[in-house]
Amino acid sequence: MLYETPALHDIDEAVLAEIDDMRDRLRLHLRTTRRWEGQLRRNLTARAIAGSNTIEGYAASVPDVEDIMVGEAPIEASDTVTAEIEGYRQAMTYIQRLAEAGEDFAYSKELLNALHFMMQGHHLLKRPGWWRTGPVYVTSAEDPTIAAYTAPDAVLVPGLTAELAEWLNGGDLDAPALVRASMAHLNLVAVHPWADGNGRMSRALHTLVLAREGVVAPEFSGIEEWLGRARNTYRYYDVLAEVGGPVWSPERDTLPWIRFCLRAHHQQAQAVERQVKTTREVWSALDEAVERQGRPDRMLYALYPAAMGNRVRRATYQADAELSEQQAQRDIRELVRAGWLAAKGEAQGRYYTAGPDLPEGITAEARRPQPLREPYQGH
Structure with missing residues (x-):
């Protein structure tokens, strides 16, 4: 049994409608290819990668992430951080390709393990791409001796992950894409299938679901950047603790999690819409100045x-x-x-x-x- 998709209220539907309006405007802006689009897409992808890795303590500036993405040596990031960024970049690049995959695409345990190996392959001793074999405790930020969350027993992981893949392929298909992506995120992070990298994998899966649902290109649709801001990161952990419970409890109410994610998507869409507008205006002004x-x-x-x-x-x-x-x-x-x-x-x-x-x-x-x-x- 997985954590279940909640019924939405009128206020949630209203927020969803506003997000859809912003996405529609964004699609309109991107319908015609612009010369600045490639640089904008790279910058947004770098922001997402930086945000998701910052949550796990691997902080890198957006310029350093952009350097890593194009094969340049970063200015400030350490070798350790660079390896983490490169792994996440590789997985995100594959997600961007999967957004354009045809009807043969299907979610599976094997796909999730492959993405995990791309992301964590530089940690071979942590067995990337293989299920964990022992217990997992998410410790309290205030006291590492306190287990804030205990994941399901390791023997349950293959079955729960298979159930998640089955749900991704055919469950709650009438639910809005943002809601399905958020529930995929919650369930994967709650199962905690691997020894390390579960948070980043869950955020990457969130983006993959949106990409496959055709919401908008992955670099324009994810919430990793928003989640990586310090205040939002604290709220992220708090709502996961509230909804997930102290132990695996799939009967708990998941509406607070959905509302948290809808707020994240709304504010990230505002930021992306503003960046697209600013990019267009700055590029146009520079074009005139250069001429x-x-x-x-x-x-x-x-x-x-x-x-x-x-x-x-x-x-x-x-x-x-x-x-x-x-x-x-x-x-x-x-x-x-x-x-x-x-x-x-x-x-x-x-x-x-x-x-x-x-x-x-x-x-x-x-x-x-x-x-x-x-x-x-x-x-």
């Missing part, structure tokens, strides 16, 4: 991340703009001389940020903070 200066428009691929407050690496610019190494170097040097980029670091650690002469109106708009609306207020 006025008589510079080639390929330089937008270097200027855009700098204007958004991120760093630029020569190799990444070279790949994004499809240039030779020499041409990329010349462009970067020209932008530094013009004061539109500023060089930081040395040798292999060299990177570039917004320079003092990059039009201030462009960078200020990209960095202006705005509040997120609470979806369950006002209904």
